[in-house]
Amino acid sequence: MRLGLVLGDQLSFDLASLAALDPTQDAVLMAEVQGEARYVPHHPHKIMFIFSAMRHFAQALRERGWQVHYVELDAEGNSGSIAGELRRWCKVLGASEIHLTECGEWRLEQALRDAGLPLVWHRDTRFLCSREAFARWAQGRTQLRMEHFYRGMRKRCGLLLEPDGSPAGGSWNFDADNRKSLPRGLRGPIPAQFDQDAITQTVVDLVRQRFNDHYGAMDGFDYPVTHGQAQQLWQHFLDFGLAAFGDYQDAMAEGEPYLFHARISAALNVGLLDVRQLCADVDHAWRSGQVPLNAAEGFIRQLIGWREYVRGIYWLRMPEYAGLNHLGNDRALPTFYWTGATRMRCMAQAIGQTLRLGYAHHIQRLMVTGNFALLAGIAPDAICQWYLAVYIDAFDWVELPNTLGMVMHADGGYLGSKPYCASGRYIQRMSNHCQACSYKVGQVTEENACPFNALYWHFLIRHRAQLSANPRLRLVYGSLDNMSPARRQAVWERGQELLARLDAGEAL
Numbered sequence: 001m002r003l004g005l006v007l008g009d010q011l012s013f014d015l016a017s018l019a020a021l022d023p024t025q026d027a028v029l030m031a032e033v034q035g036e037a038r039y040v041p042h043h044p045h046k047i048m049f050i051f052s053a054m055r056h057f058a059q060a061l062r063e064r065g066w067q068v069h070y071v072e073l074d075a076e077g078n079s080g081s082i083a084g085e086l087r088r089w090c091k092v093l094g095a096s097e098i099h100l101t102e103c104g105e106w107r108l109e110q111a112l113r114d115a116g117l118p119l120v121w122h123r124d125t126r127f128l129c130s131r132e133a134f135a136r137w138a139q140g141r142t143q144l145r146m147e148h149f150y151r152g153m154r155k156r157c158g159l160l161l162e163p164d165g166s167p168a169g170g171s172w173n174f175d176a177d178n179r180k181s182l183p184r185g186l187r188g189p190i191p192a193q194f195d196q197d198a199i200t201q202t203v204v205d206l207v208r209q210r211f212n213d214h215y216g217a218m219d220g221f222d223y224p225v226t227h228g229q230a231q232q233l234w235q236h237f238l239d240f241g242l243a244a245f246g247d248y249q250d251a252m253a254e255g256e257p258y259l260f261h262a263r264i265s266a267a268l269n270v271g272l273l274d275v276r277q278l279c280a281d282v283d284h285a286w287r288s289g290q291v292p293l294n295a296a297e298g299f300i301r302q303l304i305g306w307r308e309y310v311r312g313i314y315w316l317r318m319p320e321y322a323g324l325n326h327l328g329n330d331r332a333l334p335t336f337y338w339t340g341a342t343r344m345r346c347m348a349q350a351i352g353q354t355l356r357l358g359y360a361h362h363i364q365r366l367m368v369t370g371n372f373a374l375l376a377g378i379a380p381d382a383i384c385q386w387y388l389a390v391y392i393d394a395f396d397w398v399e400l401p402n403t404l405g406m407v408m409h410a411d412g413g414y415l416g417s418k419p420y421c422a423s424g425r426y427i428q429r430m431s432n433h434c435q436a437c438s439y440k441v442g443q444v445t446e447e448n449a450c451p452f453n454a455l456y457w458h459f460l461i462r463h464r465a466q467l468s469a470n471p472r473l474r475l476v477y478g479s480l481d482n483m484s485p486a487r488r489q490a491v492w493e494r495g496q497e498l499l500a501r502l503d504a505g506e507a508l
Contacts (some may be wrong), residue, residue, distance in 0.1 A: 002026045002120075003095035005330065007084060008036070008050040009104050009395055012225075012271035013064070016122035017099040023066045028091050030058050031071035035081040038107070040389040041434055045223065045358035046266075049392055052203040053270055058168070059199070060227070069093075071208060083115040090117060091308065103267075105396040106318040111478035126273060128304055134312030135233070139497065144313065144414065147173065149489060150305035153219040157281050159300055160293070168286070173301065174294035181430050182251040188259035189240035192233050194224050209364055215338055217356050222457035223266060223392065228263070230272035237262040238285060246295030250363045252346070252431035257453060259355050261361045262299075266393035275303055302362075312344050322400060325380050326412035327463055331499070334383040336507045337369070344451060344508060345437035346427050347372060358392035363430065365391075366420055369409035373475040374421055374501060375455035381412040418472040424450035445494045451508050458495025 004021045006028055018028070032051055042230035051073070057068045071078055071085055079085055088097055098117055102124040104110035107192065123130055129137075137152070138144055149170050154160060160168040195230075208218050224230040237245075244260040251259060267273050272293060279300055314321065336342040337499070340351035350364040360369070365387070373383040384403045388394045405415030424441040428434040433443040434450075443449035444457070459481055460467065468477050499504065 001093060002097045002099055003086075003090060005082070005098060005100040006026045006030050006057070007082070007100075007103065007108075008032075008054050008062075009270045010011070010124075011053055011099055011101070011125055012274070012484065013060075014125075014274075015101050015271070016119075016125045017101040017338050019092060020120070020122060023064070026063065026084075027067040027069060027093060027095075028058075028061060029069050029071075029085065030054055030087040030319065032073040033071075033072070033078065033080050033082055033085060037073070037211070038339070040385055041214045041390060042211075043358040043390050044211055044214055044218050045216060045221050046392040046394070047211055048200070048203055048221045049212075049223045049225065049266060049358075050270065051206070052200040055199050056226045062247065073210065077420075083110075083111055083117070086112070086117055095372070106322075106346045107396065109179070109222070110319075111327060124394075126271060126275065127308060128153065129308045129312060131312070131315040132145055133318055135306075135487060138312070138316055143417075144445055145417065146305055146309045146415075149309050149312070152302055153304040153308060154205035154300075157279065157304060157426055159279055159304070160286065160297055160505055169293045170406050172297075174297045174313060175301075178246045178293040178298045179250050179430075182248055182253050182256075182432075186274075187253075188238070188244075188256050188261075191222075191258055192230050192236040192285075193222055194232075198394060200225055215355070216358055224272065227272050230267040233267065234264055234273060234278065234281070237264065238281060238290075242282065242295055242299060243291045244295070246292060246298045249298055249361075250367075252349075252361075252368075252427075252432055254349055254432055256437075257357060257359060261360070263359065269393050269395055269398065275307075306402075307398065308413070311397050313401045313405070314397045317411075317414075321404070321411065322381075322384075324404060324411045326410050326464060327377070327408075329377040329408070329410070330379050331377045331502065333373075333378055333386055333504065334376075334507065337386055339507075342507050343438045344372075345439075346431060346433040354390050358390065365402075366407055367422055367426060367430070370403065371420065371422055372455075374408055375452065375459045376499065377459075378408075380404050380408045382410060404441070413467075413470070418470055419467065421454070421456060423456040423499045426433060427452065445490045449494065451498050454491050454494035455498055456482065457488075458499070461492060461495075 002021055004017050004026060037047055056069045061068050069089055075096050079088055084359060090098060097119045103123045105247060126364060139148065143193050162168055204221055224233045241260040253259060264273055268275065280281050282296050282299050285291045286293055340348050340355055346368050350360050350368045354360050384400055387403045388396060388399045400413055405411045406420060409419040428441045439450040440448050441450045444453040467473055498508060
């Protein structure tokens with residue numbers, strides 16, 4: 001008989017390794033192991049989500065006629081690692097082969113390849129662009145740009161195209177229409193909610209007992225853990241969120257953690273949703289007049305543009321990619337990233353929300369917590385490990401390129417064309433955080449000035465040699481040069497003071 005391994009982020013019925021097996025004579029192995037639950041201090045909600053989804057998927061496989069060997073975390077004999085469990089069960093069952101689908105993390109895939117087991121690997125066909133196809137696309141290009149990759153994916157998938165193959169609406173990208181601040185009084189739809197069944201309640205109790213030392217709240221777990229629940233969440237977004245997603249996808253508002261975002265990334269990343277169906281549904285919603293084009297295009301670009309692009313870069317450049325540090329950052333991650341105890345209102349809101357929910361949308365990650373880490377010169381590895389730990393949807397293939405490349409510019413512009421840095425004015429424009437902040441967003445060098453302002457200019461000054469030639473920063477450096485020498489010195493000194501306070505362990 002042959003044994004099929006299903007990992008916690010591979011909960012798809014059409015997984016390639018399952019398709020290669022025969023449920024009448026082969027078996028499936030699934031295992032909850034300490035090695036995967038603790039290699040970073042994962043948010044309790046993340047562990048609850050993955051373990052509960054795994055247990056529900058194992059039950060569904062059994063209902064479909066599969067023989068499933070499921071190893072719970074506290075099971076007797078649990079070796080604590082995926083390789084250890086494969087070795088143990090291969091021996092117990094006398095399996096001649098172990099079939100498995102490509103892993104989502106280089107670390108785990110390398111450990112399995114080095115384990116000396118009779119492995120038969122299968123492509124992860126849940127993605128639209130294979131590792132090999134991305135490598136072929138990248139070959140010979142002096143620069144990789146997501147926009148070029150995305151246009152090719154749109155053509156290949158036939159999404160949002162006119163009959164002649166041109167882009168709907170005459171443009172490939174409507175991002176310029178998707179940066180509106182939220183009008184006063186506008187609120188997002190009431191979030192979809194999911195009850196905990198007996199399986200989920202058991203997992204929640206387990207996590208409370210075994211992972212009470214991890215960052216994040218134990219209470220309030222509310223994520224879909226089955227394919228059916230994930231479809232409910234997706235339909236809720238199609239009905240109530242997608243139409244406004246385009247306009248307000250970059251907006252932030254206190255008391256509105258989700259706004260018009262889908263909240264499906266975790267379910268998609270573990271296999272509870274299928275990207276082909278999601279794209280087809282969005283294309284249909286636009287063609288039927290349910291949603292405007294900028295909303296449909298913006299969402300599809302997230303799915304087949306950024307998501308597939310960062311995965312391609314991850315597998316193209318690992319493992320050396322993880323060690324890149326183009327700007328030479330070496331500052332420790334401030335303690336308030338783990339507590340939310342900071343006077344910066346936007347940071348306290350984004351981190352506090354993350355602490356409660358294991359969730360923040362892309363602008364909170366990129367332009368608040370990520371922007372601060374970039375401006376403050378935090379070591380890339382430290383902030384990458386933080387993102388991987390605290391967000392329920394974070395897996396290395398998607399988290400590392402987004403954080404190291406897009407947030408920290410540590411790859412020198414390989415993934416993105418410019419550092420995503422901004423002063424407090426951007427946060428003021430896209431949120432209502434500044435209204436209640438104890439810092440003044442209109443000030444730069446004063447004691448109560450928003451720290452983002454001086455740190456922004458300080459970042460540009462100290463990295464001028466690496467960044468001033470970037471054409472997308474030409475206007476910014478022109479503004480810096482137009483400052484009087486006294487003003488530049490005052491800005492530099494304020495930045496130095498703020499960084500010294502961080503080094504002393506103070507919470508800004």
